[in-house]
Amino acid sequence: MQKRLLIIGFVWPEPNSSAAGSRMMQLISCFKSDDYSITFASACTKTDHAFDLGSLGIEQVTIVLNQSSFDDFIITLQPDVVLFDRFMTEEQYGWRVAQHCPDALRILDTEDLHCLRKGRQQAFKEQLPFDNSYLFNEIAKREIASIYRCDLSLIISEAEYELLTQVFKVEVSLLYYLPFLLKPVAxxxxxxxxxxxxxxxxxxxxxxxxxxxxxxxxxxxxxxxxxxxxxxxxxxxxxxxxxxxxxxxxxxxxxxxxxxxxxxxxxxxxxxxxxxxxxxxxxxxxxxxxxxxxxxxxxxxxxxxxxxxxxxxxxxxxxxxxxxxxxxxxxxxxxxxxxxxxxxxxxxxxxxxxxxFQHSDFQTDFLQLIKDLLTILKTHRQENFIGQMLQHHHMQSTKFMSKWIEEKNK
Structure with missing residues (x-):
């Protein structure tokens, strides 16, 4: 049976505008090579620079923040794999995915480590050398929690992979180094x-x-x-x-x-x-x-x-x-x-x-890892107790805040 992938985009991909857009198109190409049925959903407004995903046979869906309509959407779709584009989308929709599609593999594409960028920006603003005191910021608490709540996080840089494992002590079983996936220059x-x-x-x-x-x-x-x-x-x-x-x-x-x-x-x-x-x-x-x-x-x-x-x-x-x-x-x-x-x-x-950066060096291994995780998902999650704990508390707090916002907006 053809597997279903749901990508929840922070923005609609713009490969001619940003590296993040190119990265997303590379991931889409990777999943298409394994014959996934792909749905791309985003709450962001689509600009003129957005790629026409429909030309690739990808279903495009506009979703709304803090709306139970997303619950109906994902219950109907029942994806096998959900890919969150940056930790902010996992914060918004992760608890809904966990509640209504508990058997779906949850993958976070970090794009880059936002806490690292934010810390460096703050050090630059203060004109001081960057150190770990800038790294352990509020964004880090949110981003690392998101990594733990997901079954797998894609890390684009070896330097950031090392930072996550050596400084934040994240288990390697939750991380996968996946850089840009490029074709060779002939x-x-x-x-x-x-x-x-x-x-x-x-x-x-x-x-x-x-x-x-x-x-x-x-x-x-x-x-x-x-x-x-x-x-x-x-x-x-x-x-x-x-x-x-x-x-x-x-x-x-x-x-x-x-x-x-x-x-x-x-x-x-x-x-x-x-x-x-x-x-x-x-x-x-x-x-x-x-x-x-x-x-x-x-x-x-x-x-x-x-x-x-x-x-x-x-x-x-x-x-x-x-x-x-x-x-x-x-x-x-x-x-x-x-x-x-x-x-x-x-x-x-x-x-x-x-x-x-050859796609052929990473693509097969990555897709096989997804297949393996889908078969051992229960065991994989049992070995990530911190993730279970964070998912529990996040679901309670975010769930009721989201429902309050939804009622308030009626």
């Missing part, structure tokens, strides 16, 4: 990419609803770009991304070569034209989609240590990694002007994509 694709001399200018890209991207553009504008521009007065920085705010739009300055171009339908096309990608993120978490896009399109990068986190493993990076402002600018200039260094970093990028 030799024929590489040979058709523009070479060093056919490219010009710098590029950066990101969804501007995401605070780390927003801050990195301010950092580039006021601190890094003037240093690069002083050495390369003809160079330009092209800034692409969805949901550009007025604050970012106002940074556009053609005289300074600082060009805010906004949303682009084809990311590959604009990255292939650029010679160097800049990613000076000062806080954040997870794997950075902009670096993946750059490597896939043969564009070396200069990046901060946070941008590079979890990306390269023991392999040589696809560019320079530094948190020093002057070193960052000088590395960008060197990479822009030295073809031999540029070609070496470009080659590293192709090796990284083809070695660390």
């Amino acid at each position: 030799d024929s694709t590489i040979s058709n990419l523009p070479d060093f001399n056919e490219r010009k200018h710098f590029v950066t890209i990101g969804n501007f609803l995401h605070p780390p991207n927003d801050q990195s553009i301010l950092y580039l504008k006021h601190t890094i770009w003037p240093l690069i521009r002083k050495q390369l007065p003809q160079a330009e920085l092209h800034i692409f991304g969805a949901y550009v705010s007025q604050k970012i739009s106002q940074l556009h300055n053609e005289t300074q070569g600082f060009l805010v171009k906004g949303y682009v339908e084809d990311v590959a096309e604009v990255i292939q034209k650029a010679r160097v990608c800049l990613a000076p993120l000062q806080f954040g978490a997870g794997l950075k989609g902009k670096l993946i896009d750059a490597m896939q399109n043969g564009t070396p990068s200069v990046m901060s240590s946070i941008a590079a986190e979890g990306m390269f493993g023991n392999m040589e990076a696809s560019g320079s990694i530094t948190d020093d402002v002057h070193e960052f600018a000088n590395s960008a200039v060197t990479l822009y002007t030295h073809s031999s260094i540029w070609k070496e970093f470009q080659s590293n990028g192709f090796d990284i994509i083809n070695t660390r």
Whole structure:
């Protein structure tokens, strides 16, 4: 019998707008390869950038927060597997899933560790070094509880997997390292990419609803770009991304070569034209989609240590990694002007994509793990008493709060 997957989305996937959107489409592709019947549900408003899931034969359902209508929906659907897109959706709907579909496998896709990003953002705001006192924040209490309540959580970064097991002491049986699931970059694709001399200018890209991207553009504008521009007065920085705010739009300055171009339908096309990608993120978490896009399109990068986190493993990076402002600018200039260094970093990028993020290296094992968990689900949950305890208390508190809100809104 065909198995049914319900994905509860925090947002509707926008693969051309964010790494999270690309990640969701990769997961959907993975489940489709195993012939799952997929329903995608979200309470979020769908934008013009949202992918048409119906074109893939996926049922799309709009759900409502704090409404018992969701109970009727899931009782009728009776999914075998429920995938929560980020811990916030598990908080809202997890107790309803547990109550009405107790035999459904509950999977959390963390996207990235929100508590890590939040802690780093707070340390950055206070201009202090990040340590575990920033990590153990209110978001951490919610996020780690969500991980325990689920049967399996997907972790996109090795660094975050280590943090969960070593610092938060989460059992490895509840976690699964699943990075970006990519196709190999073929030799024929590489040979058709523009070479060093056919490219010009710098590029950066990101969804501007995401605070780390927003801050990195301010950092580039006021601190890094003037240093690069002083050495390369003809160079330009092209800034692409969805949901550009007025604050970012106002940074556009053609005289300074600082060009805010906004949303682009084809990311590959604009990255292939650029010679160097800049990613000076000062806080954040997870794997950075902009670096993946750059490597896939043969564009070396200069990046901060946070941008590079979890990306390269023991392999040589696809560019320079530094948190020093002057070193960052000088590395960008060197990479822009030295073809031999540029070609070496470009080659590293192709090796990284083809070695660390191949869907074929993870997909079969992941799908088999799901099958195994479905057969031993009762035992698996018995071994996670903390999760049972948290589920019990969460169900009681959230259930009655949700019902109160529903009554209040009538």
